[in-house]
Amino acid sequence: xxxxxxxxxxxxxxxxxxxxxxxxxxxxxxxRDIRMALxxxxxxxxVVKEFVAKTKERCMTAEVMExxxxxxxxxxxxxxxxTEMLGSTxxxxxxxxxxxxxxxxxxxxxxxxTTAAVKxxxxxxxxxxxxLLAACDVYRPAAADQLATLGGEIGVPVFRGDGAxxxxxxxxxxxxxxxxxxxxxxxxxxxxxxxxxxMMQEAVDIKKAVKPDQVLMVVDxxxxxxxxxxxxxxxxxxxxxxxxxxxRQVTGKPIKFVSMGExxxxxxxxxxDRMAKRILGMGDVVGIIEKAQEAADAxxxxxxERMLREGFTMNDMLDQMxxxxxxxxxxxxxxxxxxxxxxxxxxxxxxxxxxxxxNEAIIMSMTKEERLRPSILNGQRR
Numbered sequence: 001x002x003x004x005x006x007x008x009x010x011x012x013x014x015x016x017x018x019x020x021x022x023x024x025x026x027x028x029x030x031x032r033d034i035r036m037a038l039x040x041x042x043x044x045x046x047v048v049k050e051f052v053a054k055t056k057e058r059c060m061t062a063e064v065m066e067x068x069x070x071x072x073x074x075x076x077x078x079x080x081x082x083t084e085m086l087g088s089t090x091x092x093x094x095x096x097x098x099x100x101x102x103x104x105x106x107x108x109x110x111x112x113x114t115t116a117a118v119k120x121x122x123x124x125x126x127x128x129x130x131x132l133l134a135a136c137d138v139y140r141p142a143a144a145d146q147l148a149t150l151g152g153e154i155g156v157p158v159f160r161g162d163g164a165x166x167x168x169x170x171x172x173x174x175x176x177x178x179x180x181x182x183x184x185x186x187x188x189x190x191x192x193x194x195x196x197x198x199m200m201q202e203a204v205d206i207k208k209a210v211k212p213d214q215v216l217m218v219v220d221x222x223x224x225x226x227x228x229x230x231x232x233x234x235x236x237x238x239x240x241x242x243x244x245x246x247x248r249q250v251t252g253k254p255i256k257f258v259s260m261g262e263x264x265x266x267x268x269x270x271x272x273d274r275m276a277k278r279i280l281g282m283g284d285v286v287g288i289i290e291k292a293q294e295a296a297d298a299x300x301x302x303x304x305e306r307m308l309r310e311g312f313t314m315n316d317m318l319d320q321m322x323x324x325x326x327x328x329x330x331x332x333x334x335x336x337x338x339x340x341x342x343x344x345x346x347x348x349x350x351x352x353x354x355x356x357x358x359n360e361a362i363i364m365s366m367t368k369e370e371r372l373r374p375s376i377l378n379g380q381r382r
Contacts, residue, residue: 008037009078010281016071024060030074031056044246047085055081079276086272087248087255093214100132100177100185102210106203107218109191112259114143116218117188118150119259119267124184125156126265132182133158134173136166136206137190147188154264157182166190166202170210187212216256219247248272260332314363314371321356329353 012033019026031052038048055077058064064073095101103120105113114137121131133151135144135158144160151158159176161169170187177185189206192199207215248255255270324330331351363371370377 005037005041006279006281009034009279012037013071013075016074019071022070027056027059034078041245044250047246047249051081051085075280079280082276082279083273085245085249086275088272092269093256096213098213100174100183102174102185102187102212103214103216104187104189104207104210104212105216105218106189107191111191111218111220113191113218114147114188115150116259117147117186118154119264120257121151121156121186122154122264123267125154129184130182131156131184131186132173132177134170134185134187135160136169136187138166139190167205167209170206174210314366314374318360318363321360325356
């Protein structure tokens with residue numbers, strides 16, 4: 001996501017870095033480039049206008065213009081303003097003492113609510129909670145079946161209430177959660193259009209009936225600036241991502257989570273400062289550390305200590321490759337390193353991760369002894 005925007009902004013910064021001192025004309029030219037980059041990324045025009053005006057005003061100060069590294073100061077100002085645009089501070093879900101807490105998902109047709117509901121349930125389950133999914137979309141064919149299938153894959157039960165009205169299904173899910181000690185109910189509602197008054201009223205009725213602690217609007221980042229408490233989906237699928245940059249400023253609501261892929265574990269808490277750094281090619285080293293900590297378990301830590309004592313074996317290599325896959329693969333890790341996304345873009349975004357599967361096949365074809373001591377392999381076995 002943001003690949004094109006990131007490349008355009010970094011090209012602009014590269015031109016500034018080539019100058020010892022910046023003139024007003026340099027700043028004006030850079031702001032023009034930034035404006036065009038944001039508009040081409042489909043960021044809302046008013047948001048772009050305000051962003052560029054604030055950024056230019058800060059860049060025109062004597063402190064920036066006469067400093068030893070003016071280009072670095074400009075990058076820092078753009079980073080600050082971009083972080084402000086995205087929301088300044090992280091937005092975590094805040095749970096009340098109520099049992100169960102109720103989270104209601106709403107959104108337009110095709111925005112990805114059902115998969116977002118499952119990803120959210122998976123995330124909460126990992127955090128030690130006991131979620132229940134409520135299938136309140138009675139209009140889309142097989143919607144409840146889809147939710148039940150996806151819920152089954154992650155081990156989260158689904159309350160269907162087949163044949164009932166969506167309001168009654170939502171109320172029934174609350175009672176089901178109370179009866180079976182489930183502490184969070186995620187209400188998956190039907191996709192709707194604002195012009196459909198009956199469907200909009202149904203959403204209001206569900207909200208009145210279950211009094212949700214959180215109402216999350218699921219939006220597709222590929223919707224662009226038409227996106228007007230937000231979950232943004234499919235951030236891995238669009239190189240522009242202007243909708244995600246617009247939504248915070250236009251609605252005044254925070255982005256809670258972003259989905260970086262299709263798998264249940266692809267939903268991540270949204271950190272504006274980290275996202276701003278990734279857009280500017282600075283990477284997200286903290287994110288890499290967190291992913292590594294999630295992937296590591298007690299057994300792996302014990303293996304690391306053994307490797308220090310006894311050396312690295314093919315079994316260890318196999319474990320490391322599996323850990324990289326759990327962290328999102330080499331492409332995911334590279335995208336979080338400073339300058340990594342740009343390098344990936346210059347390679348055409350192609351990174352053959354099939355080499356992991358080939359290496360795994362080779363290692364699995366070795367004997368137990370060969371994995372422990374590869375040096376015993378003779379020419380024929382090689």
